[in-house]
Amino acid sequence: MRNTRRGLLRRRRPELDAATVASAPVPLVVPDLDIAPNDPLLPVFQEASGPVDISALDLDSPALEQMREAGVMLVVPLVASGELIGLLNLGPRLSERGYSSDDRQLLGRLAGYAAPAMRVGQLVREQQSQARTRERIDQELKVAQLIQQQFLPKAVPDLPSWHVAAFYRPARTIGGDFYDFITLPDGRVMIVVGDVTDKGVPAALVMASTHALLRSNAVRLLAPGQLLATVNDLLCDDIPAHMFVTCLVLVLDPATGNVVFANAGHNLPYLRTSDGVIELRATGMPLGLMPGMKYDENTAVLQPGECLLLHSDGLAEAHNSDREMFGFPRLADIVSQPRSGEQLIDACMAELADFTAADAEQEDDITLVTLERLASAVYADAVPSDAGPAGSDLPTASVTSASADECLLGQFAVASVAGNERVALEQVADAVRDQGLSHDQLERLKTAVAEATMNAIEHGNANRAELDVDIKVFRLADAVAVTITDDGGAPSVDPPMADPDLDKKLAGEQTPRGWGLFLIKHMVDAMDVSTDGAKHTVRLTIHVESTPIPLGKEAGDDEQV
Amino acid sequence: MTSKCEATVRTVGNLSVVSLSGEVDGSAAHVLSAAYEQAAADGPPAVLLDFAAVDYINSTGIALIVSVLAKARSEGRRVVASGLSDHYRLIFDITRLSDFIQLYADVDSAASGINEGAPA
Numbered sequence: 001m002r003n004t005r006r007g008l009l010r011r012r013r014p015e016l017d018a019a020t021v022a023s024a025p026v027p028l029v030v031p032d033l034d035i036a037p038n039d040p041l042l043p044v045f046q047e048a049s050g051p052v053d054i055s056a057l058d059l060d061s062p063a064l065e066q067m068r069e070a071g072v073m074l075v076v077p078l079v080a081s082g083e084l085i086g087l088l089n090l091g092p093r094l095s096e097r098g099y100s101s102d103d104r105q106l107l108g109r110l111a112g113y114a115a116p117a118m119r120v121g122q123l124v125r126e127q128q129s130q131a132r133t134r135e136r137i138d139q140e141l142k143v144a145q146l147i148q149q150q151f152l153p154k155a156v157p158d159l160p161s162w163h164v165a166a167f168y169r170p171a172r173t174i175g176g177d178f179y180d181f182i183t184l185p186d187g188r189v190m191i192v193v194g195d196v197t198d199k200g201v202p203a204a205l206v207m208a209s210t211h212a213l214l215r216s217n218a219v220r221l222l223a224p225g226q227l228l229a230t231v232n233d234l235l236c237d238d239i240p241a242h243m244f245v246t247c248l249v250l251v252l253d254p255a256t257g258n259v260v261f262a263n264a265g266h267n268l269p270y271l272r273t274s275d276g277v278i279e280l281r282a283t284g285m286p287l288g289l290m291p292g293m294k295y296d297e298n299t300a301v302l303q304p305g306e307c308l309l310l311h312s313d314g315l316a317e318a319h320n321s322d323r324e325m326f327g328f329p330r331l332a333d334i335v336s337q338p339r340s341g342e343q344l345i346d347a348c349m350a351e352l353a354d355f356t357a358a359d360a361e362q363e364d365d366i367t368l369v370t371l372e373r374l375a376s377a378v379y380a381d382a383v384p385s386d387a388g389p390a391g392s393d394l395p396t397a398s399v400t401s402a403s404a405d406e407c408l409l410g411q412f413a414v415a416s417v418a419g420n421e422r423v424a425l426e427q428v429a430d431a432v433r434d435q436g437l438s439h440d441q442l443e444r445l446k447t448a449v450a451e452a453t454m455n456a457i458e459h460g461n462a463n464r465a466e467l468d469v470d471i472k473v474f475r476l477a478d479a480v481a482v483t484i485t486d487d488g489g490a491p492s493v494d495p496p497m498a499d500p501d502l503d504k505k506l507a508g509e510q511t512p513r514g515w516g517l518f519l520i521k522h523m524v525d526a527m528d529v530s531t532d533g534a535k536h537t538v539r540l541t542i543h544v545e546s547t548p549i550p551l552g553k554e555a556g557d558d559e560q561v
Numbered sequence: 562m563t564s565k566c567e568a569t570v571r572t573v574g575n576l577s578v579v580s581l582s583g584e585v586d587g588s589a590a591h592v593l594s595a596a597y598e599q600a601a602a603d604g605p606p607a608v609l610l611d612f613a614a615v616d617y618i619n620s621t622g623i624a625l626i627v628s629v630l631a632k633a634r635s636e637g638r639r640v641v642a643s644g645l646s647d648h649y650r651l652i653f654d655i656t657r658l659s660d661f662i663q664l665y666a667d668v669d670s671a672a673s674g675i676n677e678g679a680p681a
Contacts, residue, residue, distance in 0.1 A: 422617065443648035451620055502657045505627050506634060512627040515620035515656060522655045
């Protein structure tokens, strides 16, 4: 309350001036009066029962000295609820006579009315100011949130044979976490996770510029170490002195599973391998601390079935009510369990919820990105060489390596109801209409899509109408690909099953059925099957011989191919 | 599921002709077997499946055709087909159905082909 009181003394100057004009031939000018908390004058005013005659006081008080110098004769303390909230300072009386007892009584009564009114005004003002502060903070949080959301990717990359999952949960005060996926011109995919020190709008702004610097330099530099060094030098020029950015950059070649990575002081990623969990280590200083830093570049290979976790410190450095830290060993232990990327993220968050109290406020942003190489199989190799028009002279392996250049032509879902494969094939036919497929190719693609969708409906989703079969159509540089995804964890088309043999079927040694997979394999140039434990995907690819539509163009552009 | 397949049976020369239309998929099982029974009732040497008005055949439909073929063969009857698009001809080739079912362009050429006593 002392500060408030002092502030009030300053604010009272207009009233002081008004009183002065009425009572002095020359305006009384009292300099900004700051009464120290231990000034003996304060108790005098506090306890006075009415106006105080300054000249009658004998105190060792700097404030009293100042008042006398300014010509103050009489001080009327304003006291509300026992608290001194202001002073009414008067100079010499205009008539040159001293203040009479009537004057003093009048001033005393005036103070009795004025003090509570002033107190009310003072409280209202305090509350308004607090409300404004709260509003400003809320506003800032909203701005920070907006900035941050603006820069987080809207979707994870869709890579055949890979499953990428991302999770981001901001703390209430919004930290500076970010992550990004950047497709490089050479077909590889760059994955970035970072964390700006500090919170709120300043962190969000630094995050935005870091994000922009990474994006704009990534496609030119390609190498993660060089990228971090460049961005560090650029950031050092502009970043506020007390702030820095930790950042991990990893470049994945989806065709081979090779990753190259560099680290600017960020948490080490965990890789689950068949030999246990390992950390991907590379040393480097956080960004924005000092220019001219070098960043180690290391490599690793992700084998099928392996899963990588990139994480910000919001998880491992979370505390419980006993101030214990969640800790890295606990996190590494979660990673060691065989799980899909999404399951891993769910497990991390479930463990965190167990660790902290249920109603505990999250201390910092949490960002988790998983990169999982699916245990996949390519069955196109199994197509016999005498398979007719769908023969084996077309590339199959290249389909996966071209993945980064693919562009989505269409995406839709059908309910798992028998007959809906017709809907799927019409939609796919529509999506690939201008992609240069010959009539025969289109018919073959339609049959393959219908058969794969039937499998997904019947086997993957067990004819449960509430489950969708998700279908995506992609344009690749030299092919068209369709993915058909159901909820069956296990492959819904059983691979190396014996090919149907018509002689045996006619002789009653095989069921008349069982043509689906056989047909698909003969209709398309490649069929890849993958599963992530929860979803099962069949990818069908047909090579297109005609001039491809330039990548990035929308399906249905006027340009004829 | 209601079938989107319809079948009519008539005789052309010594061929019993089953004209199919719509979709030959799992839902066509009953329509197809009933049509075959009707076509085979008078003991013709051959049954012609005419697909000219069929716009969709899937793997289950192929299985139904295999069943019809198996039954006809057990009865010593030939099955021939007509009106298949190039795409479904391809599928008959891939599945080797065309090794057992002689394919004709249309009903007329099937009728004259059969009368000429061509393929065994």
